[in-house]
Amino acid sequence: MPTPYSLLPIPSSLMSFPYTTVFVALADVEDGLLVPFYQHLLQQEPSIYMPNVYAEFQLTGLRLGIFKPKESHQAEFDRGSSGSMSLCFEVKDLESAIDRLAAIGHPVTHSITIASHGREVYAYDPAGNRLILHEAA
Numbered sequence: 096m097p098t099p100y101s102l103l104p105i106p107s108s109l110m111s112f113p114y115t116t117v118f119v120a121l122a123d124v125e126d127g128l129l130v131p132f133y134q135h136l137l138q139q140e141p142s143i144y145m146p147n148v149y150a151e152f153q154l155t156g157l158r159l160g161i162f163k164p165k166e167s168h169q170a171e172f173d174r175g176s177s178g179s180m181s182l183c184f185e186v187k188d189l190e191s192a193i194d195r196l197a198a199i200g201h202p203v204t205h206s207i208t209i210a211s212h213g214r215e216v217y218a219y220d221p222a223g224n225r226l227i228l229h230e231a232a
Contacts, residue, residue, distance in 0.1 A: 118158035119182060121224055124169060128221035129161045135199040181225040189214050189230035196228075203228075 123129040130141060130150045141150040141161075152159040159182075186192040193203050196218055203218045213232040219225055 118160055119180075120160040120162055121182075121220075121222065122164045123161050123222060124164060125222050127163075132199070132201070132221050133159065133161065136195065181227045182220075183227045183229060185229050185231065187230070189216065189228060192228045192230075193218075196226075 121129055127147060130144070133152055134140065137152055137154065139152065142153045143149065143151040147163050149163070150161045152161075184192065189207065193207075193216060196203055201218060201220070203216050205217050207214050207216045210229075211232075213230050215227055215229040217225060217227055
């Protein structure tokens with residue numbers, strides 16, 4: 096009997112999910128705080144920028160989109176929990192990454208933890224989205 100997390104065979108009659116790319120999108124419900132935060136953190140301008148509507152950063156291996164939810168959907172994205180989504184940054188030097196966050200006014204409030212795959216620390220962007228800074232072992 097398979098567990099709820101077991102891989103199940105995919106029937107050949109089902110079409111594949113037709114994706115062309117995958118990216119992370121964050122809702123900015125805090126009046127435009129996320130675009131400047133990520134602009135300073137990443138030290139780059141957004142590749143697409145429509146003020147108070149949408150911005151996009153092209154990162155190595157990821158597109159990061161930041162959007163302003165429509166008023167009718169605001170409650171869906173209210174601050175209070177970052178849910179199960181984390182934006183993970185693999186870094187070469189964890190202390191330098193921590194210093195960078197502090198330099199832009201968002202110091203890490205948790206201590207570095209040692210995981211089986213390396214060292215990591217949690218931080219949060221201005222909207223409360225969880226960032227995981229990870230340095231491989």
